[in-house]
Every structure is written in structure tokens, then in C-alpha cells.
Amino acid sequence: MFQDFDAPAGGADTAANVKALRAAMAARGMDAFLVPRADEHQGEYVPPSAERLKWLTGFSGSAGIAAVTKRAACLFVDGRYTLQAPFQVDTSIFTIRQTPEQKVSDWLIEQLPAGATVGFDPWLHTAAEIERLGTAVKKRDLKLKPAGSSPLDRAWGKARPPVPKRSVIVHPLKLAGVAADQKLSDLQKLLKDEEQDAVVLTLPDSICWLLNIRGSDVAHNPVTLAFAIVPVKGKVELFIDAAKVGPEAATHLASVARLLAPKELTARLKSLRNAKRKVRVDQETAAFAITRALGRSCLSVGRDPCVAAKARKNVAEIKGARAAHIRDGAAMVRYLAWLDANAASGRVDEIEAVRQLETFRRASNLLRDISFDTISGSGPNGAIVHYRVTQASNRQLGSGELFLIDSGAQYADGTTDVTRTVAIGQPSLEMRQRYTAVLKGHIAISTARFPAGSRGIDLDPFARHALWQMGLDYDHGTGHGVGSYLSVHEGPAGISKRAMVALEPSMILSNEPGYYKTGAYGIRIENLVLVEPGRVPAGGERSMLSFETLTLVPYDRRLIVLDMLSPAERAWIDAYHARVAAEIGPRIDDAPTRAWLKAATASL
Amino acid sequence: MFQDFDAPAGGADTAANVKALRAAMAARGMDAFLVPRADEHQGEYVPPSAERLKWLTGFSGSAGIAAVTKRAACLFVDGRYTLQAPFQVDTSIFTIRQTPEQKVSDWLIEQLPAGATVGFDPWLHTAAEIERLGTAVKKRDLKLKPAGSSPLDRAWGKARPPVPKRSVIVHPLKLAGVAADQKLSDLQKLLKDEEQDAVVLTLPDSICWLLNIRGSDVAHNPVTLAFAIVPVKGKVELFIDAAKVGPEAATHLASVARLLAPKELTARLKSLRNAKRKVRVDQETAAFAITRALGRSCLSVGRDPCVAAKARKNVAEIKGARAAHIRDGAAMVRYLAWLDANAASGRVDEIEAVRQLETFRRASNLLRDISFDTISGSGPNGAIVHYRVTQASNRQLGSGELFLIDSGAQYADGTTDVTRTVAIGQPSLEMRQRYTAVLKGHIAISTARFPAGSRGIDLDPFARHALWQMGLDYDHGTGHGVGSYLSVHEGPAGISKRAMVALEPSMILSNEPGYYKTGAYGIRIENLVLVEPGRVPAGGERSMLSFETLTLVPYDRRLIVLDMLSPAERAWIDAYHARVAAEIGPRIDDAPTRAWLKAATASL
DSSP states (O other): OOOOOSOOOOSTTHHHHHHHHHHHHHHTTOSEEEEESOOTTOOSSOOGGGOHHHHHHOOOOSSOEEEEESSOEEEEEETTSTTTHHHHSOTTTOEEEEETTSOHHHHHHHHSOTTOEEEEOTTSSBHHHHHHHHHHHGGGTOEEEEOSSOHHHHHHGGGSOOOOOOOOEEOOHHHHOSOHHHHHHHHHHHHHHTTOSEEEEOOHHHHHHHHTEEOOSBTTBOOOOOEEEEESSSOEEEEOOGGGOOHHHHHHHHTTEEEEOGGGHHHHHHHHHHTTOOEEEOTTTSBHHHHHHHHHHHEEEOOOHHHHHHHSOOHHHHHHHHHHHHHHHHHHHHHHHHHHHHGGGTOOBHHHHHHHHHHHHHTTSOEEEESSOOEEEEGGGGGSTTOOOOTTTOOBOOTTEEEEEEEOEEETTEEOOEEEEEEESOOOHHHHHHHHHHHHHHHHHHTOEEETTOBGGGTHHHHHHHHHHTTOOOSSOSEEEOOSSSOSSEEEEEESTTOOSBOOTTOEEEEOOEEEETTTEEEEOBEEEEEEEOOOOTTOOSOEEEEEEOOOOOOOGGGOOGGGSOHHHHHHHHHHHHHHHHHHGGGOOSHHHHHHHHHHTSOO | OOOOOSOOOOSTTHHHHHHHHHHHHHHTTOSEEEEESOOTTOOSSOOGGGOHHHHHHOOOOSSOEEEEESSOEEEEEEGGGTTTHHHHSOTTTOEEEEETTSOHHHHHHHHSOTTOEEEEOTTSSBHHHHHHHHHHHHTTTOEEEEOSSOHHHHHHGGGSOOOOOOOOEEOOHHHHOSOHHHHHHHHHHHHHHTTOSEEEEOOHHHHHHHHTEEOOSBTTBOOOOOEEEEESSSOEEEEOOGGGOOHHHHHHHHTTEEEEOGGGHHHHHHHHHHTTOOEEEOTTTSBHHHHHHHOGGGEEEOOOHHHHHHHSOOHHHHHHHHHHHHHHHHHHHHHHHHHHHHGGGTOOBHHHHHHHHHHHHHTTSOEEEESSOOEEEEGGGGGSTTOOOOTTTOOBOOTTEEEEEEEOEEETTEEOOEEEEEEESOOOHHHHHHHHHHHHHHHHHHTOEEETTOBGGGTHHHHHHHHHHTTOOOSSOSEEEOOSSSOSSEEEEEESTTOOSBOOTTOEEEEOOEEEETTTEEEEOBEEEEEEEOOOOTTOOSOEEEEEEOOOOOOOGGGOOGGGSOHHHHHHHHHHHHHHHHHHGGGOOSHHHHHHHHHHTSOO
């Protein structure tokens, strides 16, 4: 499971691949074709067999879409990837545009004559996406046309890697907390209350959560790729390759699900349509092919009901999360002690830093996977928010620099995600001041108390206040939901300028403000936090919520400017470090690391 | 212009009025009829001739809607008015429901058989409102039907007060800052850029701002009621009663507008439709009658373009606002000194408190009107957020109580809005702690620095943080936009949990966090602030904004718990008080008030 450090491929075959795509488009009478990063399940990670955008363009980011006409081609990426894309993509073939400022629809309107046909793969775009795009290109009278067979898949042909068929594993009740039949009956009650006959599930983590199964079809997300139809009564219809379901999984699933081949899905949807059933579909996540098969008349638009239920962790999941964070904290402590002993000498590079961290995590013998590709950025690389080290970009951790390491683990009892920024040698005063401003924002979230019903957008400003006062800011959200041995990025709640979903008790979120100085250094400090009913102080009147911090890893005290902290902030850090010492200390055996931990967690 | 302190009328004739309405409905074949508070211009204040809801129900609040069927009747009000409404309304005739939790559409569906007809006056509802309502009642197959002639106006008959015909006055260029022909040409450039042939203006303050005119058709809002069509080229068509336009106003308007009778509006809209013009209309504020007259094909949906332009005050308006706030601050200082000298004796009641404040404001000889009905709440009345004192509710300012006074003035050079909470006699520690928490929120907004592009929603949490930490909160927004000798509540920006519009330099907003203990006391502290390009501190990287506080009135130091303030907060109050002393002091002649001001503005 070691991370792959090869420079992202691409470039080499772009010309040939685009040519092959255009030939297949022409055979289908298409004037343009859209190639998104998304697969049929709209996940953040996709299997190699679904890396269509990377095959075509060389671009390896986690989001993007290409549009190709007979003569022109354009790759659309968001602000995270505008620096990376030109290095990976042959810009003599693809122009690169930044979303959401620049729109696919506008480019299509520029490039195509009125009445032209824009093809798309109906399994790779959500219904909502196609509706928005269709409305936007209507003024030029462009026609969106779902491809019967994808010209890209045709062009890719035999070179395309096989679809993954990794085994389904059972997620034990002790860790899942609630049995699959109970989750199913809760879900069916909800469908009944909303007068729906069934719901179509397309998100693999929703299906895995509901049925208490896991898999390894995609990197770092312990899911199995499948679709499901959940009827208001009776068993789930699980559309999954039978080869993935061994005897143990089959036995586990037998009481709650009927297994069908993935290719039967469309026929089943059509039969629901013919039976005039009312079928719930989440148009923001379900493929256009699904809503098309159901037709307007039996479609009942509503969010995937597993998303909200899954976000509220149950008692077993919370217990697991706490255990996973103590285990992960011990690995991080060993790692940071190792880093302090070795990095200042200039003998550690970014790749070595990733490998060593993974080694410490593997030593628990409980690591199932890392939860995402580790971000290991020293000096200027730390300022690239979604940096992923490659052999080409790899650099030594140099003295006088900051090193940012953002990583996480998948354990069976919980998913972790932690970022620490570490001084290598002597940091500058500016680095320390800005680190402290980020830390103040991080503490403001940790200590926030807020009325029930508050949304992430109501907390996000607290994370930025100290930076704003200095004329600084960061261009990413402050927090995302985290799954329980599932996706490290999980909906529906978050903490950001767009997070309109109310935070509820037992949700797990990240708390990760940052600051990035382009070409110089990056700072990010991240813990996971658990939403808990807030202790209402004496005289308090409202039902309040607050956060319990789950992550247990010391902050780098060398980077803290004490004068910038209020007494309350200083007391919070001391109490947190005391907790780290108490929880992690007993799990550290070797004397040097014990000594390191003691020093790292002493009162400021 | 003294405020009216009679208990709101109503109740007495409700039975007869509802009966008359039902007879007129029956004659028009309507099964139900809707009676909103709004007039044709959707303003917060309406003239007596448009007080339809009050005539029918007795309810005098600033927002609400009644629905009447042959047998049932229901009044819908929001949370501000759920306590007040039952006192004003005959609840044996009207049931009362709270919006937005309870919906008009649901009530109609409950009460009416499928296929029933729901009548409405097409001039009193926005196009967007009718569209939403129509969608909601469609499932029961109810038909929304615009009334050719209003059954309510028929029932009201001769008892209805005449439509106001107060004179239009010219707003001098020295105060308006930009000439009407310049504003018109800027607006026409915008229409040209957006390829629109015209825009329909229905908001009186937009029209008054554009043409540099004012009026007095409604209380406290210095506007004249009119409609306008602004073509992309040529003069504005101003639909206004000619009797309101005297020679001076006629001369002023001649270069930018052509005057037409209000009854010609519909015909002009239809002629634009016949000429297939593209006409911009703001569906959230324009009456359904307007979009209906234009028809779908020539409608170009877009916000009223004056709203955003008017919110950014020009140099003359800012200069005027500063002068108005010094003048108003001097009146407030005289008032607060008077209050301190007289209230503790128990000889001042809430009505006397309002009259005295208005007397101090009138002494400037520049007061045009108050900017809204003063909220003068002592003890438990202070906890009623939108309290308006009447002879019936009037009470003495009692010792050991808090007194909340929220008031404002309309001067030709600016509109003010200020709230102070004052201790009468000895306040309790709890009162002082909660006052200080509110004050901390108020200071947090005053001192906020935030990146350009931030919206009010990004600042609102700062105003609540100290209260949240104590388990407390308040159920209103933190700030609203304020006009320049125009509406005291003005769009598009605000500071609240719903404020999604970016704050821009030169906007004026209120900063008014509060706390309300039902049955006991209310606290609110309000200043007006001006958005200004922020001073970016050394090392700062982003374009930042901040606020200049305009209001100059001391806080009640007896209510401040010093221990709860950070050194920075304390320094801010001292600096603010020093500014009040410097700006207001020279304008105070009498020795007792000078002494009061000196004590009130001394360092904490």
C-alpha cells in the first residue's frame, strides 16, 4: 500500500489518444464529446479502469473535465490544479481553463456551430449536471446526446485496465455498531414516511455503510463498487459482480440483500418505471443514465438518505474512532520524534518522510490502508495545497524551512486524517507568527460552542479571524466530514464558506485552517473533532453543541509565539498536550521517544 | 411627526369587514382571497390607503398575510409578531399561524376542495411569490386567479383613506453627490451591456435615488410612491400623480424624465410587449401584474439595478452621513444626560422617553422625520424585539431595570439608526454580564477586518461568539443596510445568517447584536458602520475591508464588566469614547450635559 511516487504519466500518447477519440466520435455523429474525471459512482478516487481523463489528457488530479471537438480540445480544472495541469498536459493539444470562473458551456458555444451535437457518457455525469449544462447550451441550440456506447471507451480499447474485482469483506457488528437489517429497516421506515417505493443508491460508501460491508476496489477508500435499489419492503437489490462476493460475505448479505449482476440494473430501473413506482434518486450524485431509465414520471427527487444517517456516528463507531486516534497518535508521535532526530541533518527527503510515516503506522499491524495520498511538502512545496510528491518534485527537508505533512490511516475501527507543520532547524519570526495565527484559528474551532442548528458556515469565520487581522487568509475550507472506516471526505456537513448543512451531535469533521506563502512555505494544522452536545454553562439558555478533539498529536512548540496567545488559548494548548501525554505516553516504549514526547507536551 | 401611541386599532369591525369581503369574493366567484400587508411597491411602510390587512384583521405589524375562504380565515405572521397578533386580532374569526414554519399553501390545501379558485390582487404580490404559491397548491389542483378588481378594495369602499398625494421634493446635488442624468446614463450603460431594452422600477427608493427626488407619501421613509420604466436610451417614463409634482420638481425632472399618469403603466408595458422589447424586471420585488402585462417572451429577469448602486454611498453621501451622525449624536447625548437625571426618580415612562428624544432631535431644526417608530422598552418590554409602545403597554422606567431605546432620524444629509441600553438605578450582575457579552460582539464587528468578497454571513458569527460561550444567543440578524436620506432598511447587503451578498466599500450597515430575557429585560447595542477599504497591516497579502463607525454615542459604563474585556476591547471602547468626546463635546453648550459627557466618555 506504499504510495506511488512516479511522476504522473501522460503527455506521451495524448496526440494518438485524442485522434482515436475523434475517430470514434465521428463514427457516432458527434461534434463534441465530454470526458469527466468522475466514474459511475462520482467518488473522489476511481479505479484505473475509470481513469479516462488521465488516459486522454495526462492530467491526474481528482477533479476535472475535458471537452473535445473535431478541431479543438480543452481541459477544465479548478483552482487547486491550475498550476499542476500545464505540467501534465500537452498544451499544444489542450487549452486549460479554470472552473468555476470559466464554463464548459461557454467553451462549447464558442467552438461549435448552432445545432451541433455534444455527446456524453450517460453513466459519468449526474442528472443535475446534464440539466445545468443542457440549459446553458440551449441558447446556441446545441444538443446534448447521451452516447449509446462511449467513443472514449472504444478508443481506449484493449489498453484499458480491467474493472476491479476485489473481494467484499464483512464489517463486523462490533465496529459497525448497528446491524445491517436494523439500518435497512430504519431506511425503509423513512421511505414509507416519505411515500416512496424505493431508493436507488449509487454512492459506494452509502451502500457499504448500509450493508456493513467494505472492499478495496479503489485506492484508500475501503469500498466495493456496486449499485443498489432499496425497496420500501423486502431485501435490497445489490448490483455487484458475483466474483467479488466470497462465502463469508454471501452469508452475511443473504439476510438483507439479493445479488444481481451490474448489467441488470438498467432493466430493473425500467421495470420500476413500467410498474409506475415512485423511486427516490439523488440527482446531485446519481448518473444521468439512472434518471433516464426511470423517466420523469416515477422519479422522486431527494438526497441519498444514507448520507445523513452515516454522518451521525453511533456509539461503537465513536468508540472505534477514539481507539483509532490513540493508535494513530502513537504512530505520529514516533514519527515526529524520528523526524526531529533526523531531518535537521538534511538527510530526509519528502518521499522518505512519507515512507517512514507509513512504516510507523504499519507497525500497529492494524493498518488497512492509508486514507489518502500523503501530502509531504517541504519549503515551497508546502505552499501547494494539494501537493503530492513525485520523484521529480522530491526535495530534501532543508534547515530553516517548514515541513507540512498531511496524512491519514484506514483502520477497521476508524479513519484518521491529521496535519502537522514542523520546523526544520530554526524558523523565521514570520513563519512563527503565521503559524501561531493558524493555530489560533484551529483553537477557535476546537473551543467553539454554538447553538444546535448552526451550520459549518457559521463557524468557518472563527478559523480565519486571526489571519484576517494580519491581512492573510487561505483558499480552502476549514473542515470536511470523515467516515468511519470509509471515505476520508464524507458529506453532508463541513466547515467552510459554502457549508449550509447543520452540524449534528456525533458527526466527525476535520479542523484544518492553514496559510500558504507561494514559493516559500505552507502551514496547516489539522485535527479531527467530534460534534457533541455542548456543556451549557450556568445561566445558559440554548441547546448548544461543541467539539471533542479526537486527534492526539503534539503541536510544534518551536513555532508558537507565546505573546500572540490569550491566556485561554495557552491554557487550551497545555490541557491538550497533557491529554496527549496521558493517552499516548503509556503506548511509547523506547526511551528517546518518551523523552521527546515529554518535552513536546510540557507546559508552554 | 410625533409617533402615534394609540393602541393599534382593529377588532371592532373585523366581523363586518370579513363579511363584506366574502360577499365581494362570492360576486367574483372566488373560493378564497389573499390579503397581504404589502402594497404595490413591497415597502416596509405603506400609506393608510394600503393598510388592507389592518383594516381586515386589526393586525398592524409590518409583515403578514391573511387568507379568507367562505367559512374560514387565517392570519400568517412571522416570529416577531406571534405574541402581538392575538392581542390585535379577533381570534374567533382568524386563526393565527407562524411563518415560515406554517405555510399559506398548506392552509389553503386543508381548507379547500380540489379545483377551488384562490383569488389575489395582482398588484400586491410579487411574481416570484405567486410562482412559488402556484407550484405549492398545484398538487391539490387549486387555481390561483388574479382579481380583475379587488374584492377587498370593493368591500373597503368609501371608508378607505385616499391615496397619498404629498409633494415631491428635489434632493439637492450637494447631498445626492451624483446628478440624476449621470445616474441615468450609468444605468443605461448597464442595460446596454446586458442587452436589455428597458428596466421596470417598482421600488420607490430606487426611483427616488435614481432621479434625486424625495417625498413623504409614507411614514418615516422619505419617498414618493411611483413606478418607472427606464429605457436603454432616452428619458425615464415616470408614472406619478401630476398633482404631486410642483414647479421646482417639474423643472428638476424635465431633463431626465417624462411624467405619465400611473394608470398608463399597464398600457406602456403591453406596448413594450407588442414591440418585442427585452425588459428587465426584478421578480422578487415587482408585482405579478407587471410581469403578467409584459408576458414571458419579453421578460428579462434580473435584480433591480439601482439596489446595488444605491448601497454604495458616494463621497457626498458619506460626508452627509458623518455630519448627520454628529448632529444625531449630540441629540442622543443630551437625551441620555436628561434620562440619567430624570429616570431613576421613576417619573419617566416609555412614551415620555420617546417624546423627549424626538424633542432633542427636533432642536437641530434639521430633522425631517424619524426613520422608524422608536422602540422604547423598559424592563420586560425591552425583551420584545419589535416592541412599539402604546398607551396600553406604556410603563414607567423602574429602578433596577434596563431601558432599551432604538431610534433614528431622517436628515436631508443622512439617515441614522442607533440603539442604546441604559441602566435605570442599580443593574444586576447578570444584566451587566450579558450586556458586556453583547458589547463584545458589537466590538468584534466594529473591529473586524475581512477579505474583499466577504459576505455578511461571514461576519455574523463574530457578533455572537461571546454570547454562545455563555449558552446565549439572539434571534435576529446583526445588521441591515441603511439608505442615504432613504429607507432605514435597505438592500442588498446585511449581516446575518442569511446574508449572502458581498460587502463592498462605502456601504452603510447597522451593527446591532442583542440579548433578550423574556419577561425580564432586553439588551441591544447598535451603531451604524461604513465599509471602508481596510488598512492592510505590514506583511498583509490580501485586499481587506473593515468598518468605520459612524454613530457617536457613549455606551453605559455602569453596565460593563471590565474583567470580561480583553485589553484590546477595553482600548477600543476608550478610543471610541475619546472620539465621541472630541466630536460631540464642542456641540454641547450646557454645563450639566458637558459634565455628563465628560464622565460618560472617560477612560474605563
